[in-house]
Amino acid sequence: MAEAPLLELRNVKKRFAAVHVLRGVSMTVRAGAVTALVGDNGAGKSTLIKCVAGVYQFDEGTIVWEGRDVHITSPKVASSVGIEFVYQDLALCNNLDVVQNMFLGRERHRGLFLDDESMEAAGRETLAGLAVTTIRSVRQKVAGLSGGQRQSVAVTKAVMWNSKLVVLDEPTAALGVAQTKQVLALVRRLADRGLGVLFISHNLEDVLKVADSIAVLRLGVLVAQPEKTDVSSHELVELITTGRSGTRFPASPALAKQA
Amino acid sequence: MLAKPSPSPETIPAAGTLAAGESASPEPGAPEAAAVLADAGDLKGHLRNSLVRLRAGDTGMLPVVGGLIVLAVIFQSLNDNFLTAGNLVNLIVQGAVYMLFAMGMIFVLLIGEIDLSIGFIGGVAGVVMAELVFGNSGVPWWVAVACGLAAGAGIGLLNGLVITIIGLPSFIVTLAGLLAWNGVMLIILGNGGTVPINDDNINNLANGLLSPTAGWVAMALLVALFVADLLLADRRRRRRGNAVPPAGVTILKIVTVVLAGIVVVAICNVDRGRLVPIRGVPWVLLIVLGFVTVWSVLLGRTSFGTYVYAIGGNAEAARRAGVAVNRIRVQVYVIAGLMGGVAGIVYASRLRSVSTNLDGGTLVLYCIAASVIGGTSLFGGRGKVIHAILGGLVIASIDNGMGLLGLSAAARYVVTGIVLLAAVSLDALASRGRASSGLS
Numbered sequence: 110m111a112e113a114p115l116l117e118l119r120n121v122k123k124r125f126a127a128v129h130v131l132r133g134v135s136m137t138v139r140a141g142a143v144t145a146l147v148g149d150n151g152a153g154k155s156t157l158i159k160c161v162a163g164v165y166q167f168d169e170g171t172i173v174w175e176g177r178d179v180h181i182t183s184p185k186v187a188s189s190v191g192i193e194f195v196y197q198d199l200a201l202c203n204n205l206d207v208v209q210n211m212f213l214g215r216e217r218h219r220g221l222f223l224d225d226e227s228m229e230a231a232g233r234e235t236l237a238g239l240a241v242t243t244i245r246s247v248r249q250k251v252a253g254l255s256g257g258q259r260q261s262v263a264v265t266k267a268v269m270w271n272s273k274l275v276v277l278d279e280p281t282a283a284l285g286v287a288q289t290k291q292v293l294a295l296v297r298r299l300a301d302r303g304l305g306v307l308f309i310s311h312n313l314e315d316v317l318k319v320a321d322s323i324a325v326l327r328l329g330v331l332v333a334q335p336e337k338t339d340v341s342s343h344e345l346v347e348l349i350t351t352g353r354s355g356t357r358f359p360a361s362p363a364l365a366k367q368a
Numbered sequence: 369m370l371a372k373p374s375p376s377p378e379t380i381p382a383a384g385t386l387a388a389g390e391s392a393s394p395e396p397g398a399p400e401a402a403a404v405l406a407d408a409g410d411l412k413g414h415l416r417n418s419l420v421r422l423r424a425g426d427t428g429m430l431p432v433v434g435g436l437i438v439l440a441v442i443f444q445s446l447n448d449n450f451l452t453a454g455n456l457v458n459l460i461v462q463g464a465v466y467m468l469f470a471m472g473m474i475f476v477l478l479i480g481e482i483d484l485s486i487g488f489i490g491g492v493a494g495v496v497m498a499e500l501v502f503g504n505s506g507v508p509w510w511v512a513v514a515c516g517l518a519a520g521a522g523i524g525l526l527n528g529l530v531i532t533i534i535g536l537p538s539f540i541v542t543l544a545g546l547l548a549w550n551g552v553m554l555i556i557l558g559n560g561g562t563v564p565i566n567d568d569n570i571n572n573l574a575n576g577l578l579s580p581t582a583g584w585v586a587m588a589l590l591v592a593l594f595v596a597d598l599l600l601a602d603r604r605r606r607r608r609g610n611a612v613p614p615a616g617v618t619i620l621k622i623v624t625v626v627l628a629g630i631v632v633v634a635i636c637n638v639d640r641g642r643l644v645p646i647r648g649v650p651w652v653l654l655i656v657l658g659f660v661t662v663w664s665v666l667l668g669r670t671s672f673g674t675y676v677y678a679i680g681g682n683a684e685a686a687r688r689a690g691v692a693v694n695r696i697r698v699q700v701y702v703i704a705g706l707m708g709g710v711a712g713i714v715y716a717s718r719l720r721s722v723s724t725n726l727d728g729g730t731l732v733l734y735c736i737a738a739s740v741i742g743g744t745s746l747f748g749g750r751g752k753v754i755h756a757i758l759g760g761l762v763i764a765s766i767d768n769g770m771g772l773l774g775l776s777a778a779a780r781y782v783v784t785g786i787v788l789l790a791a792v793s794l795d796a797l798a799s800r801g802r803a804s805s806g807l808s
Contacts, residue, residue: 184688200688202681204749209674214689222669226608233610246611 113176115140115274115305116161116192121170123156130156132329133170137322138274143296143306145316148326149349154309157326158276161307162194163187175273191273195263195280203252207244208232210251211266235269236261239298243291257288261295274305281315293319313349317342327352332360431794432742432758435787439762443769450769454640457650461574463757463764464652465715469735470742470756471663472707475700477739478667479679480748481538483704485527485545486735487728490712491553493520497713498563498722499556501570509569517709523549524705528698550728562723565716573655574718577648580637586654587629595622652714656757659710663703663753676700680749711735737788738763745795762787 114137123131130153138144146154160167163181172179174190181187187194201210208225211232217224232247241261244254251259260280267275277296281289297319300306310316316323317337324334325348332352333340340348347354443450469486476483497516500507523545531541557563565571578586598618605612636649667673675696678686687693715731716722736746742759744751766787770780 196688200682200685202678202685202749204677204681205674209678213674213678213686214691216671216674218671222665223671223674225669226604226610229605229610230608248611 114138114173115175116307117173118157118161119171119173121157121160121167121172123153123160123165123167130329131160131167134326134329134331135170136324136331136334138305138307139322140273140305141300141303142321143300143308143319144322144324145320146307146309146324146326147311147313147316147345147349151328152326152349153329154326155278158194158278158307158309161187161192161276188270188272191271193267193270193272193275195260195267195275195277201251201259201263201266204250206250207236207247207254207262210262211235211269213266215270231269235265239265239268239295239302241265241295255288256284257291260284260288260292264292264295264299268299268304272304274307275299276307276309278309279311280308281310281312289315313342313345316345325349333358429743429755429758431791432755432762435741435762436758436765439765439769443765443772447769447772449772452640453635453638454646455768455772456635457640459761459764459768460636460653461650461718462768463760464574464650464656465711465718465731465760466734466738466763467656467756467760468659468707468711468714469731470738470760471659471753472704472711473732473735473739474742474744474751474753474756475663475667475676475707476538476704477680477736477744477746478676478748478751479697479700480683481531481697481700482542482736483524483527483538483545483701483708484542484732485523485549485728486542486704486708486711487731488546488549488553488726489520489523489705489708489728490715490731491722491726491728492523492549492556492712493517493709494712494716494722494726495553495556495563497570498565498716501565501567502563509567512567513570513573513713516713517706520709520712521702521706524702524708525698527705528701531701532694532697546728546732553726553728554724557722557724562721564721570713570717571720572651572717574650574652574714575720576651577636577646578651578654580648583633583637583649586649587633590657591626591629594625598622652718655710655714659707660753660757667753672696672699677749682749733788734763734784735760737784737791740795741787741791745799746792747795747799750799 116138118134118136120133120135121131122129122133134153134157136144136146146157148154156165159165161172161181163184163186166180166182172181179186179190181190181192184194202213205213208229212228217228217231219227229247236244236247239261241258244258244261251262254262264275264277264280280292280296284292293315296306296308300319300321308316308320320337322334322336323340323345325332325345327349330352332348335344335358344354344358348358353360440451449455469490472486473483476486493516496519497512500512500515501509527538527542527545530536531538598621602612602618632653633649636653637647639645639647641647667676675686675691675693678689678691679693679696683693711731715726738759739751739755740746740759741762742751742755742757744755744759763784766784767780770783
């Protein structure tokens with residue numbers, strides 16, 4: 110991967126009062142690849158992505174977006190540069206149909222009125238383009254969809270707006286086996302279409318299925334960011350729980366200092 | 369829940385092999401997708417979809433239409449005056465006030481809130497209008513009506529601003545409004561207690577009748593508008609390659625509306641007078657249908673309408689999507705206030721006066737009942753303006769039917785209360801059904 114990464118974090122730090130949640134994290138997210146962010150509870154995963162989303166700001170360090178320094182000061186700025194989020198709690202309206210949810214806040218108009226026909230056609234094409242095949246009708250209310258289908262709608266909604274990076278916060282939590290498979294396949298397709306995907310998960314099984322690169326956070330420090338092909342699941346578990354694994358992944362200096 | 373904790377080391381090798389198998393067999397490709405996504409275009413598929421929705425708790429207008437039929441059968445069997453032309457027209461005129469109030473209430477219910485002050489908003493609007501045309505004031509009737517409406521919308525604006533800016537629950541703010549605007553109404557009415565209305569134009573709003581021919585013409589225009597809109601929408605959808613409702617459904621809708629129009633006008637044009645001939649469609653029916661059309665278009669075809677539903681469904685999601693949630697909420701209260709004003713003016717017109725007897729408390733409960741009975745959810749996010757008509761008819765039928773039977777107001781309150789409770793229970797059970805079906 111010779112080209113510059115889509116998103117690069119350089120030594121970012123974040124503290125809440127006396128608690129150092131992120132103590133100098135450097136990691137990269139490539140376009141066209143799925144980067145997983147794993148770590149135990151309290152490792153700082155959520156804080157990290159919330160800072161990328163503009164919900165919080167990093168105290169120190171820089172965010173490099175497509176080779177340029179950026180300051181993501183609000184969620185609006187994040188989406189204007191092309192970063193879209195799929196929140197854990199989905200942020201869909203159950204009482205609206207699939208198309209209405211996908212276009213919520215960015216409706217198309219024909220004169221004074223909504224251009225329902227063109228939105229429906231566009232929504233259908235986007236879903237079909239991502240091979241989301243399980244949704245029978247785009248005029249179906251989201252309430253009637255399964256968890257996996259809802260997650261698919263949420264993800265599709267995020268990629269409709271020329272986004273370059275999609276950040277997913279535990280997209281498969283609370284999903285069954287078949288639905289998880291469906292969502293992971295969708296995540297994979299996003300990357301195959303050239304988007305960058307940053308994907309937080311507690312589930313190593315899922316991570317190993319879709320990720321190209323796996324960033325392991327532990328206690329606010331990035332322990333390692335190996336390629337999937339370069340790491341075994343056994344090593345990953347060790348990295349997550351102890352911060353080191355054999356001689357290939359020695360303990361990071363920051364963690365060693367603390368110990 | 370199905371969320372898995374971080375797997376223990378011994379389960380992971382299995383995961384690794386699974387991963388290899390997975391990536392080799394992707395999901396079915398895109399060409400197939402389009403076929404799957406298109407809606408079932410035939411009548412059978414449409415019926416099946418409706419059945420699925422029904423089972424999921426989306427009962428639509430079914431309960432209320434059924435309820436109306438049951439009421440009609442009961443009252444007609446107890447007193448055969450119920451289904452006479454004269455009484456049915458009465459029913460429309462009586463129900464119109466509830467319908468107009470309920471239209472405003474439905475907007476507020478849709479965003480998951482409530483406006484308890486709407487009854488006395490109507491009272492204030494009515495008394496403002498009545499005072500302006502009282503005596504030989506020389507104020508044109510339409511100026512008086514406009515002032516009444518402005519008073520209603522203004523109170524709605526105040527409600528909305530207090531609720532959103534201070535961040536108080538709508539229940540409390542509008543409960544305060546119920547008391548305060550009752551007081552204001554009484555103050556304006558003064559010691560007399562009654563302000564009669566002698567302006568014919570105003571009294572005709574509720575009591576005036578179209579000539580039989582004009583009734584047919586008006587109904588033909590409305591039906592033609594509806595049919596043209598339906599057919600044009602279908603054509604636009606077809607041109608875009610979207611799923612079009614099966615022809616059978618469209619034909620069924622058209623036939624229903626045409627028949628309903630013919631039946632209503634035919635009934636209204638029957639001579640129902642005892643001494644002098646009285647026939648024709650009441651003006652107020654056109655007022656009601658006009659507002660239903662305007663509000664339905666606003667809710668169904670504009671961003672504003674989508675946002676109203678979105679706020680009721682998931683306000684946080686709406687906010688994240690960039691919807692100016694509080695601005696929409698204020699606008700909803702203005703609409704509620706305006707409709708309170710319209711209903712209050714029609715009410716005053718029907719009674720040809722405004723008096724201290726106006727009970728805004730009962731009116732507000734009746735209009736909540738009408739909305740919920742019609743099919744609008746108390747829990748926000750689900751409902752249509754048309755529900756106001758059906759629910760208003762139910763409330764008016766109970767009132768009217770029990771009045772025909774000579775039952776006391778007390779008995780009517782009991783029955784209306786029971787019907788409201790039944791409707792709310794149905795709503796709650798239905799939303800529980802929706803919730804569980806959503807997880808399947």
